[in-house]
Amino acid sequence: MTKSKPAAKKSRQPDVTRRNILDAALYEFAAKGLAGARVDEIAARSGSNKRMIYEYFGNKEGLWLTxxxxxxxxxxxxxxxxxxxxxxxxxxxxxxxxxxxxxxxxxxxxxxxxxxxxxxxxxxxxxxxxxxxxxxxxxxxxxxxxxxxxxxxxxxxxxxxxxxxxxxxxxxxxxxxxxxxxxxxxxxxxxxxxxxxxxxxxxxxxxxxxxxx
Amino acid sequence: MTKSKPAAKKSRQPDVTRRNILDAALYEFAAKGLAGARVDEIAARSGSNKRMIYEYFGNKEGLWLTxxxxxxxxxxxxxxxxxxxxxxxxxxxxxxxxxxxxxxxxxxxxxxxxxxxxxxxxxxxxxxxxxxxxxxxxxxxxxxxxxxxxxxxxxxxxxxxxxxxxxxxxxxxxxxxxxxxxxxxxxxxxxxxxxxxxxxxxxxxxxxxxxxx
DNA sequence: GAATTTCGTAACTGACCGGTTACTTCCCCG
DNA sequence: CGGGGAAGTAACCGGTCAGTTACGAAATTC
CATH class of the missing domain: 1.10.357.10 (Tetracycline Repressor, domain 2)
Structure with a gap:
């Protein structure tokens, strides 16, 4: 949409994205537990989005185990x-x-x-x-x-x-x-x-x- | 308050109801945590209902503290x-x-x-x-x-x-x-x-x- | 026995949430 | 340079959940 090109930042970096999601998930899960954690919040914090989470980890529980x-x-x-x-x-x-x-x-x-x-x-x-x-x-x-x-x-x-x-x-x-x-x-x-x-x-x-x- | 009336029937027993709710809540909270626990489930298990929970304990968090x-x-x-x-x-x-x-x-x-x-x-x-x-x-x-x-x-x-x-x-x-x-x-x-x-x-x-x- | 308080039920509300999808953007390779 | 697939976005969906309310039944009080 309004995003055009934030420098050399936005390119494809699967493992970086994956890492970011895991970091965000660790933070969120540790703060609120499995049930209390919000997938939307993890997505937002990771700088990525829900679709990537479900692509890489299947579901919330898969993310938890990882x-x-x-x-x-x-x-x-x-x-x-x-x-x-x-x-x-x-x-x-x-x-x-x-x-x-x-x-x-x-x-x-x-x-x-x-x-x-x-x-x-x-x-x-x-x-x-x-x-x-x-x-x-x-x-x-x-x-x-x-x-x-x-x-x-x-x-x-x-x-x-x-x-x-x-x-x-x-x-x-x-x-x-x-x-x-x-x-x-x-x-x-x-x-x-x-x-x-x-x-x-x-x-x-x-x-x-x-x-x- | 009124008391001293055991009554073998399904008459009014505020403290029994309260006790039942607390027992059910303990079970549910212990099994699923605060976020994971379901108020509906506690109500069902207690044999009472949600209205009584909110009457006695205000909200989910009040119940938790008790x-x-x-x-x-x-x-x-x-x-x-x-x-x-x-x-x-x-x-x-x-x-x-x-x-x-x-x-x-x-x-x-x-x-x-x-x-x-x-x-x-x-x-x-x-x-x-x-x-x-x-x-x-x-x-x-x-x-x-x-x-x-x-x-x-x-x-x-x-x-x-x-x-x-x-x-x-x-x-x-x-x-x-x-x-x-x-x-x-x-x-x-x-x-x-x-x-x-x-x-x-x-x-x-x-x-x-x-x-x- | 009428008035009042307590208890119970179930429907309702509005927010939220996990997961999906339609669609766009961008990179790579031929 | 152009097509295909991977990466990314945001709207959306069906369901759920905490908390509320309307209303009626029953018990207690006077």
């Missing part, structure tokens, strides 16, 4: 980039804990997304082919840390890697997932830098305290 | 009923942990509700007058346990009661909150009795491990 898989993949990518295998057991474990904590702090949309998906009993994630394989390498790393720590006598025995990772995840995730209700209940601003720092130290203490022989 | 406050109140009531003050410090702490865990297991709607409220940045809860006072007695109990444990030398020093309770809550809440995604990722049915039991023991170990001097 956004979700992307979020998991990015998290695991970052986590995997750390060379924990070279660290001393205690150092490595603390690093894992702190990474997890900081990641949750840095990516509130990740948290919102996971909570929404759990509301749906992970029904979308269950159909994903890619998810399971993402976490196998992580368990390998943890198992290795545990074994080395046990061998050198700094860690207790009989620790299930899945249990331990769940606890690490819990300590970071829960704090940020429930930060608003917790802040309200306790009348403290738990999002402040000071509170976050204190909480991260406490969390590491908990993990390492538990791992002591 | 459901939320009710859920918190019921949780705290149960928790408060335990006479932890009489228990030995370690025993009391373990009891708190286990109660919390079991409550989350028994009340998945509670978890869904809190997550949804956090998605909204606790905007409804913030307007609630009743919430803050619910948690003061709990902190008193924890502080008392901590002091006694420290005095008798079974607990470490410098533990913030809010930190500790947050960790207790995290260990139980996170597990059930994320049970579907975790089960998918790790390929284990974490809702099974066996897994739950193991997880509860692990969680107590973590708390008590941390509290060791």
């Amino acid at each position: 956004v979700l898989e992307n979020a998991y993949a990015r998290m695991r990518e970052e986590e995997h980039a750390i060379d924990v295998a070279r660290m001393k057991p205690e150092e490595g474990m603390r690093y894992l804990m702190e990474f997890n904590f900081k990641f949750c702090s840095r990516n509130p949309e990740f948290i919102a997304l996971l909570n929404a998906e759990n509301l749906h009993k992970a029904s979308y994630l269950k159909d994903s082919k890619k998810i399971r394989e993402l976490y196998t390498p992580l368990l390998v790393v943890i198992t290795d840390l545990l074994q080395r720590g046990q061998k050198s006598g700094v860690f207790r025995k009989n620790v299930d890697p899945v249990d331990l990772y769940t606890t690490i995840a819990a300590l970071g995730f829960f704090y940020f997932s429930n930060v608003h209700t917790l802040s309200t209940i306790f009348g403290r601003n738990l999002l402040s830098q000071k509170e976050q720092k204190a909480r991260m130290e406490h969390s590491s203490d908990v993990i390492l305290g538990y791992l002591r022989p | 459901v939320l406050e009710n859920a918190y109140a019921r949780m705290r009531e149960e928790e408060h009923a335990i006479d932890v003050a009489r228990m030995k410090p370690e025993e009391g702490m373990r009891y708190l942990m286990e109660f919390n865990f079991k409550f989350c297991s028994r009340n998945p709607e509670f978890i869904a509700l809190l997550n949804a409220e956090n998605l909204h940045k606790a905007s409804y809860l913030k307007d609630s007058k009743k919430i803050r006072e619910l948690y003061t007695p709990l902190l008193v109990v924890i502080t008392d346990l901590l002091q006694r444990g420290q005095k008798s030398g079974v607990f470490r020093k410098n533990v913030d009661p809010v930190d500790l309770y947050t960790t207790i809550a995290a260990l139980g809440f996170f597990y059930f909150s994320n049970v579907h995604t975790l089960s998918t990722i790790f390929g284990r049915n974490l809702l099974s009795q066996k897994e739950q039991k193991a997880r509860m023991e692990h969680s107590s170990d973590v708390i008590l491990g941390y509290l060791r001097p």
